Amino acid sequence: MSRPLDLAAIRAEFPILSREINGHPLVYFDNAASAQKPDAVIDAIAHQARTAYANVHRGIHTLSNEATEAYEAARETARAFLNAPAHENILFTKGSTEGINLVASALAGEIQPGDEIVLSIMEHHSNIVPWHFLRERHGAVLRWVGLTEDGALDMADLAGAIGPKTRFVAMTHMSNVLGTVTDMAEIVRLAHAAGAQVLADGSQAAVHMPVDVQALGVDWYVMTGHKLYGPTGIGVVYGTAEALDRARPYQGGGEMIEIVTRDRVTYNTAPHKFEAGTPPILEAIGLGVALDWMQQFDAAEVHAHEMGLYARAREGLRGINGLTVHGEAPGKGAVLTFSLEGAHPHDIAQLLDRYGVAIRAGHHCAQPLMDHLGVTATARASFAIYNTDTEVDAFIEALAKARKMLL
Ligand SMILES: Cc1ncc(COP(=O)(O)O)c(C=O)c1O
Structure with missing residues (x-):
């Protein structure tokens, strides 16, 4: 039997997730770059x-x-x-x-x-x-x-x-x-x-x-x-x-x-x-x-959870003027890459950090793809097993504030 996907219990195993960044609870959405480590590994x-x-x-x-x-x-x-x-x-x-x-x-x-x-x-x-x-x-x-x-x-x-x-x-x-x-x-x-x-x-x-x-x-x-x-x-x-x-x-x-x-x-x-x-x-x-x-967890359940976070975040971005999401292929994974017209991805990531939200900005070591997309850099939020809906909402809220400051 797989271990239930109890997010509070899972998060308690990742000590770093209880950190505050700039006075806000850490929202770690840079998982595609590197994931956090549970106590078991440490x-x-x-x-x-x-x-x-x-x-x-x-x-x-x-x-x-x-x-x-x-x-x-x-x-x-x-x-x-x-x-x-x-x-x-x-x-x-x-x-x-x-x-x-x-x-x-x-x-x-x-x-x-x-x-x-x-x-x-x-x-x-x-x-x-x-x-x-x-x-x-x-x-x-x-x-x-x-x-x-x-x-x-x-x-x-x-x-x-x-x-x-x-x-x-x-x-x-x-x-x-x-x-x-x-x-x-x-x-x-x-x-x-x-x-x-x-x-x-x-x-x-x-x-x-x-x-x-x-x-x-x-x-x-x-x-x-x-x-x-x-x-x-x-x-x-x-x-x-x-x-x-x-x-x-x-x-x-x-x-x-x-x-x-x-x-x-x-x-x-x-x-x-x-x-x-x-x-x-x-x-x-x-x-x-x-x-x-x-492997304690059911892979299909983890996938559904991560895609739920993606869908919530994708929905949150829908209303934002000038925002483009890159990559919407059927069956894609929980990586949300976007550009905001008139705002550099580095500025977006820096402002989100003020609210405790960690995302990635840059060419993601994929310059031929950036060329294909016609950009030099993008912003990317990527989700992991320990992320929550509340964190997605904090990300969307922080992005709205960042947008106001930048545009
Ligand atoms: C698709 C892909 N390939 C290769 C790598 C390189 O992995 P590492 O830096 O761990 O060697 C990464 C890391 O970002 C990646 O996302």
């Missing part, structure tokens, strides 16, 4: 460090064995969270950015000049720049897929962009700006038909919907701990056995080798082949606890 990290900390996979002493057990238990939790077939399919990185760099770098050796990599224009820079490296260094050609009017991925454009030269399709599973959820299974179907691999950037999606990497059929799936109510400095890459086998190691160092001699090196098997050096041990353990924490 305490688990401290407890591990206090009682059972040592380096992993190296020692034969008790503490090292206990730390290794906890670290590998976190890998098992991540495996189950993504429904990966085996723990070998799960690599720990320091976040999505490192995860995507790992995949792009692992593939670099296979890229010939003229090989094509297909991206959408709503990608985060983390899922753009590593592919630019392959363009700059290996002559890859980047092909860009556009959006429909409401911000959905243009599937006809995608079908046209994938062809015999496509080696790789790298696409978001949920946009951090528009909230658009992509049809990853269909993306995979089109890419695989052309013999191309697919990487799904699940940095946002993994927080808001159950992910089954086997059902999606992706070759690679990437997520990041700090958006999943876990610590910073930890992320997960899922790779199929075949993709991992083909991939070159990303970094060299301890633990990723089998034999090192003066003139030769052979590599360990996955996942260790991709985890050079001392890994983020405490962070991985914290992430495991965060994923367990999330």
